[in-house]
Amino acid sequence: MxxxxxxxxxxxxxxxxxxxxxxxxxxxxxxxxxxxxxxxxHVVVQRDGARITLPKAQIERIEVNxxxxxxxxxxxxxxxxxxxxxxxxxxSEGMLRCYVSDAQAQKRKEFQKFKTEExxxxxxxxxxxxxxxxxxxxxxxxxxxxxxxxxxxxSETEIFELVLERGEWRISP
Numbered sequence: 580m581x582x583x584x585x586x587x588x589x590x591x592x593x594x595x596x597x598x599x600x601x602x603x604x605x606x607x608x609x610x611x612x613x614x615x616x617x618x619x620x621h622v623v624v625q626r627d628g629a630r631i632t633l634p635k636a637q638i639e640r641i642e643v644n645x646x647x648x649x650x651x652x653x654x655x656x657x658x659x660x661x662x663x664x665x666x667x668x669x670x671s672e673g674m675l676r677c678y679v680s681d682a683q684a685q686k687r688k689e690f691q692k693f694k695t696e697e698x699x700x701x702x703x704x705x706x707x708x709x710x711x712x713x714x715x716x717x718x719x720x721x722x723x724x725x726x727x728x729x730x731x732x733x734s735e736t737e738i739f740e741l742v743l744e745r746g747e748w749r750i751s752p
Contacts (some may be wrong), residue, residue, distance in 0.1 A: 583667055588597060588599065590680070592597070593657075595742040600612065600613060600614050600641050600643055600644065600733060601641070601642040601644060602614075602624060602633060602638055602640075602641050602642075603638070603639045603640050603641075603642070603657040604621065604637050604693070605637055605638070605639050605736070606631065606637070610624055610626070610633065610713050610749065611626065611660055612624040612625050612626030612631065613625045613626075614641065615630065616674070618635075619635070619636065621633060621634050621635055622635060622641070624685055630649065636711075641648060648746030648747045649676075649743065649747055652676075652747035652748050652749065653746075653747070654726050654748060655717070655722040655741045655748045655750070656712045656714075656724065656740075657748070658677050658747070658748040658749065658750065659677075659712045659724060659726060659739060659741075659750070660712060661676075661677055662674055663705065663710050663712075663729075664678040664704040664714060665677070666701070666702065667702065667705045667706050669698055669699070669701075669702040671687075671690045674686075674690070675687055675690070676679060677733075677749060677750050678749055678752065679742055679744055679750065679751050679752075680744060680749070680750050682719040682750075682751070685752075686752070688690060704730065707730060707731075708725070708728050708729065708730045709728070709729040709730075710726060710728055711727040711728075711729075712724060712725065712726050713726070713727070720743035721740065721742055721743070721745075722741040722748060723738060723741075724738070724739045724741065725737075725738055725739075726738075726739060740749060
């Protein structure tokens, strides 16, 4: 009982954007999300906007995973500048880190399809390109940012959509 109260106290007092829990059930299922309700009979977990109710009798344990946001992803501009720097270094993992969690696996597959010479050409283009990241328009946990690119005499503008995910701004494809 004391352990349960201590766990609930820790869960309740971590800032919402900085915590996640992994609930392990007796049948081996893992449910990741944020515990939003904890009673004597059940636990309610919020995950991807949906709420999942789990009977306490089926829960083996709850692991609290404190997440420390990466300061470089603390603003939409910071995320885009990190992505640009990673592209210039041909750091695909650094680029992937800038995307929302749900898109990272798909983006990884896309990156893996490129041949080495294509990646080197993209890197050279990124190095030669001047980027200007504008001030974001932030509404709640979403941001829109205009990025102007100049490459020689050519220029183009791209609009990026970002989402605040666990205290970090991430690109949403």
